[in-house]
Amino acid sequence: MRATFMFGAGDVRVIEVPDPRIEAPTDAVIRVVRGCICGSDLHPFHSMPASETGRHMGHEAIGVVEEIGSEVRTLTKGDFVIVPFGIQDNTCVFCREGFPTSCVHGSWLSGGQGEALRLAQADGTAVKVPGVDPDTADDALLASLLTLSDVYLTGWHAAHMGRVAPGKTVTVIGDGAVGLSAVLSAREKGAERIILMGRHASRTTLGREWGATDVVSARGAEGIAEVMELTGGEGSHVVLEAVGHMPAYEQSYGVVRPGGVISRVGVPQYEDAPVGFGSLFGKNVTLTGGPAPVRAYIEAAIPEVLEGRIEPGRVFDMTVGLDGVPAGYAAMDAREALKVMIDPRA
Amino acid sequence: MRATFMFGAGDVRVIEVPDPRIEAPTDAVIRVVRGCICGSDLHPFHSMPASETGRHMGHEAIGVVEEIGSEVRTLTKGDFVIVPFGIQDNTCVFCREGFPTSCVHGSWLSGGQGEALRLAQADGTAVKVPGVDPDTADDALLASLLTLSDVYLTGWHAAHMGRVAPGKTVTVIGDGAVGLSAVLSAREKGAERIILMGRHASRTTLGREWGATDVVSARGAEGIAEVMELTGGEGSHVVLEAVGHMPAYEQSYGVVRPGGVISRVGVPQYEDAPVGFGSLFGKNVTLTGGPAPVRAYIEAAIPEVLEGRIEPGRVFDMTVGLDGVPAGYAAMDAREALKVMIDPRA
Structure with a gap:
């Protein structure tokens, strides 16, 4: 499958990589419906030292559960989910205190700027969106749901x-x-x-x-x-x-x-x-x-979006397919685009 | 009257100065019943450059109102009051928001380590202590009331x-x-x-x-x-x-x-x-x-002290008369004393 990697300052490429797979029993594999480029991605875009292996980009996504590990309890294949940028078990003491960004099993998402991603701590991280079919939902709704993963x-x-x-x-x-x-x-x-x-x-x-x-x-x-x-x-x-x-x-x-x-x-x-x-x-x-403990806020925000009270997806003013991701980085960097959405199937 | 001045690092003296008097119609003159030395007084005690005029010391006091300016409305001669280290009108927007240390008419008290002091913004600053006669009250009660001026x-x-x-x-x-x-x-x-x-x-x-x-x-x-x-x-x-x-x-x-x-x-x-x-x-x-907006907390604390629920005055482990103030500084600096109370009539 194709995914976005950064190999150094200004050097973003979409390359062919092995399909993600379940590596731990708490993992899920998520097909990315929409990803995007974050303002914080511009920091390494300015300063990252050259790297042969590169950095796997994309920490915001909405997608569909394609596969789950043997210990995943709350997700089923086919669920449409929001995947926040912070990974958490959502049960540890810091998660319970409202700061899942400091989860004892925490890490940061990567792979959101590709066709699919491996999601660790899937039960604690992915949040199901009820009643929305991502294949028929309109773009504006998907854009707003995508903003609940981070921005x-x-x-x-x-x-x-x-x-x-x-x-x-x-x-x-x-x-x-x-x-x-x-x-x-x-x-x-x-x-x-x-x-x-x-x-x-x-x-x-x-x-x-x-x-x-x-x-x-x-x-x-x-x-x-x-x-x-x-x-x-x-x-x-x-x-x-x-x-x-x-x-x-x-x-x-x-x-x-x-x-x-x-x-x-x-x-x-x-x-x-x-x-x-x-x-x-x-x-x-x-x-x-500090880093937003997005997971703690998603559930309350979903109905705000689904019922149309807020349209945070209006921050996206450019949409690209995977081929267009490098141009998307350049456009955000040049401030020609406010925020770039990625539709991997476009 | 006698008051404490600092003339440079390590150089604290009790000297004869003119009696304080009303300079603005919102002033009061307060006879000091108890003053004390603050941990923050040790900072200039370590580092103050030599000065011929010196710095008038003492920003914590309890005392008796001796004289009031023509615009003072809430105080009467003879009132026993707590004088916090921050001067405020207690009516400006920042005072109303709970931060009188940022009062638009604010300044810092001085003169608490002497026989008497001039208090600016007397209505906004001094807080009456009901039902206590400072001339007969016991030392422990006076000590605890004194801590409501700062510590x-x-x-x-x-x-x-x-x-x-x-x-x-x-x-x-x-x-x-x-x-x-x-x-x-x-x-x-x-x-x-x-x-x-x-x-x-x-x-x-x-x-x-x-x-x-x-x-x-x-x-x-x-x-x-x-x-x-x-x-x-x-x-x-x-x-x-x-x-x-x-x-x-x-x-x-x-x-x-x-x-x-x-x-x-x-x-x-x-x-x-x-x-x-x-x-x-x-x-x-x-x-x-930040600097404690003590004025905002005094009223609620007075009954805690008067009814004996807290005894914050136990932080004082040394009491001196005015002659003993330089030794009091030295004792606090050497950590031989935790906090030194000053009884100007001792």
Whole structure:
């Protein structure tokens, strides 16, 4: 079968590989109905050292169960499932506490950008979507279900950890697919005001449709000043940081108000950052966030999508077949595409 | 009158100064009944550059209102009050949101280590203690009331921001007066297990009386390993960091469990610290805390003290008159005293 591998910075290829098979009794094999390219895939796309074996790409997928291991209890061949980017048993202490991304049997999904994938901890990871036939469902519905494997629920995680609630002013930093998902999530959680910091008109337009009340295109000190002016000099109760680079972190503590929360879901491309009296401590700012424990949120989100209350799949503005995956990476990297969906049978 | 000034590292003197007087209509003059030396006073005691004018010391006090400005409405001459270390109007937006330490009219108290002090924003800052005559009250009660100006409620702030609750495992880093106050606060909030990291037997003994279920005297990697073993390899739901130095921060993220909270009240003696994938982000750790908004907690704490449910004043193990203040600094610096109370009339 065909799958996407990255062999180094800028070097993405779709190659022929052996079909995935059951390796452990808790595995399943999933035929991929839709996969996609993640903003976080662009980090290795910029910096990965050359590798002969390559990295098996794709950590977001919806698909159909093709085969199950002997210990899989909750899935049956033919089930249509969402496969989140984090693998978990969904029973360990950290899973029960709501953080399956730290599961004691956890790992990260790979293979979502191919025809099929081997899924470890299948019972704990795959979530069945009731009443949907992926072969006849419309593309928009599939796109929205696909976002529950990562991007929409990563935005949701930001809002959840940031304790977004009615009456709050929320600033979202980043107009990528996660940032826009954070806007939608903040609206779902009843934020009073949502300021979106981003400079791509096509994206901020969707952000406004999803609930952004203000858009600030300036960055750095100028962007901070604009947000402070919009909030009457008080700053934002909650900042949802969906970028991961240091300037976004600096903007975060620049616009957060005393006692406020910075919730990060952009994977930090730094280890050390300011947290002392002059940044977080002096104004009692809370810093939170991390890899989204998507599995903990999927069940509640499925009816939101199936009943049409949210359409998070609108972040996809380009669809490719497997042949088009390298071009999809290039388009996202050039910001010509917001987020690229992959239909392996297209 | 006499007051304490610091003129440089290690140079604390009690000198004659003009009596405080009303300078703004919102001021009051407070006769100090008890003041004390704060662990945070030791930072300038180690590092303050020499100064001819000196720094007026003392940010914790209980006292009696001697004089009020023309706009003071809630205080009367003769009222016995607690004066927290943060000055606030207690009406601005940040005060209403629970963070009076960020009050738009805020500043920090000084003069608590003298015979009297000028209190700005007197209505917003001083809290009356009903039914107590400071001239006849016993020393233990005065000591406990004095802790509501800073140290006990700083420990409380750590526990509050850390969301300590029944069923939680809490690790307290630091066996100083704030750390011990954090232990007591964690017990008050129903923590299931409280691990105190500290190495001074006289202090950890009080920590055990106040609810510590385990004491770990080792530090660094060894201390982290002991806490991890005590928690079955899982780590602590909440870490209350009451030191402020980088090794304590490193211990904090070493012992916190996935999805846990590090709540800092030790004033950070660093600005940058690890917050990336390898420290906080990867395991969804929340970092919170800051200067305690003591004013927001005093009213609720007064009956706890008056009715004898808590005795936070037990952190004081040395009392001096004004002549003894320099020796009090030296004793705290040498860790011969846990916390030093000042009775200006002794």
